Amino acid sequence: MREILPALDRWYAAGSPFGLATVVGVSRSTPRDPGAAMAVGPGDEAVGSVSGGCVEGAVFELAQEVVESGEARLETFGYSDEDAFTVGLTCGGEITLLVRRVTRDDDPTFGAVAESVSAGRPVTVATVVDGPAPRGATLAVWPDEVAGSLGSTGLDAAVTADARGELAQGATGQRHYGPDGERREDAVSVFLHSFAPPPRMLVFGAIDYADAVARIGDFLGYRVTVCDARPVFATPKRFPAGVEVVVDWPHRYLSGTATDSRTVICVLTHDPKFDVPLLAEALRRPAAYIGAMGSRGTHDDRMKRLVDEGFSESELSRLRSPVGLDLGARTPEEVAVSVAAEIVALRWGGSGAPLTATGGAIHPRRLDPPA
Structure with missing residues (x-):
């Protein structure tokens, strides 16, 4: 998302609502990693990409709907070859997107996060993806401060600790918690997006x-x-x-x-x-x-x-x-x-060999894609 932040920061500063779609989960071969983002802002201006062109049209419409309703959406796109007009990935993988509206009221921390990323100050943004917590709620975690809330004090504390650990590694991915921060796999899913300084x-x-x-x-x-x-x-x-x-x-x-x-x-x-x-x-x-x-x-x-x-x-x-x-x-x-x-x-x-001489997934998964 780093590359589209200037446009998002401009919209945010002007008080213009925009829909932000973020890749929060992937499986098998996919063209973009967790953290990739696309946004639709004023005048239907679109920036960024979540799939390299496969599902951007559908995501554009989703973002518009989310801006209108204010309700965050979780959508999954997978491979589909049954119908030439069906929206899906051609690479055979699967991506899960969180689409949420961003305004000063919806996300009061966004401006500070954008400023930190621009200045090279490390920050992790934790966002509720699913479960018994407000979907789309955000918590911004810096090495020495925290802003926002995911809905409960216990959850905020647990996520803050994990977010700082992920930030130290420059890692991005999902974590799972109980409603009050317990270490459980069956409750609240939170996406931790780390913005470490450029390597x-x-x-x-x-x-x-x-x-x-x-x-x-x-x-x-x-x-x-x-x-x-x-x-x-x-x-x-x-x-x-x-x-x-x-x-x-x-x-x-x-x-x-x-x-x-x-x-x-x-x-x-x-x-x-x-x-x-x-x-x-x-x-x-x-x-x-x-x-x-x-x-x-x-x-x-x-x-x-x-x-x-x-x-x-x-x-x-x-x-x-x-x-x-x-x-x-x-x-x-x-x-x-x-x-x-x-x-x-x-x-x-990667092997460095021509792709025509290799087999299997073109984009094999790894656990720690860059921010």
């Missing part, structure tokens, strides 16, 4: 390849930093607007920078005096991806040096080197696509 991409080596990797990293939603010890190369004018540029020794900068399980580290220096100390630091800390550019010979020399530094075979297996998938890339932009493809494949468990 970081740290690019080391301010070369032409770094410019292309930084651009595609920004496009993928990462907060990108480019670092190089050489001030003549590490200049903001050489990189896209919004990309942070730092002049520092790479290993020293990384040693003072927080990373987590979503952080991507791309080492493009391919110079031992820079990349060996840097990779030694990177391999000692959490990261989703550590990739290093260089030829096969450079890779072999680098691995030998890292073994001499005391790294085990298991520790070195985290290093993706030479960086990227085998696409036959030549230009910096093509290499950036190769690197991005490897990052995405590792993130979602």
